[in-house]
Amino acid sequence: MGIKLAELLDEEQILDINSYDKNVIDKVRLLEELDETEKKSIFNIIDITISRKRLKDNLANVLQGI
The missing domain is CATH 1.20.5 (Single alpha-helices involved in coiled-coils or other helix-helix interfaces)
Known part of the structure; x- marks a missing residue:
């Protein structure tokens, strides 16, 4: 689709998530390196x-x- 995976995530949501979700988001961001x-x-x-x-x-x- 021509966009980075991290761009699919709303930055406001990232600020309001718990530590478990932050771990998931960190892994999604790392997927971009694959x-x-x-x-x-x-x-x-x-x-x-x-x-x-x-x-x-x-x-x-x-x-x-x-």
């Missing part, structure tokens, strides 16, 4: 992890409704 192939690999891992979490949560919700 080449495109490395970034795609990291994003794929993140996407897979989120998908697995959502599937697990959805299955848990279904089982609770039984």
Whole structure:
């Protein structure tokens, strides 16, 4: 898209976040140092992890409704 990852973050939000979130933001900023192939690999891992979490949560919700 031609923009840096850090530009996607609102600077006002950065000032109001807790230390855990600052750690995440620091890691996002460091992603800018990776080449495109490395970034795609990291994003794929993140996407897979989120998908697995959502599937697990959805299955848990279904089982609770039984």
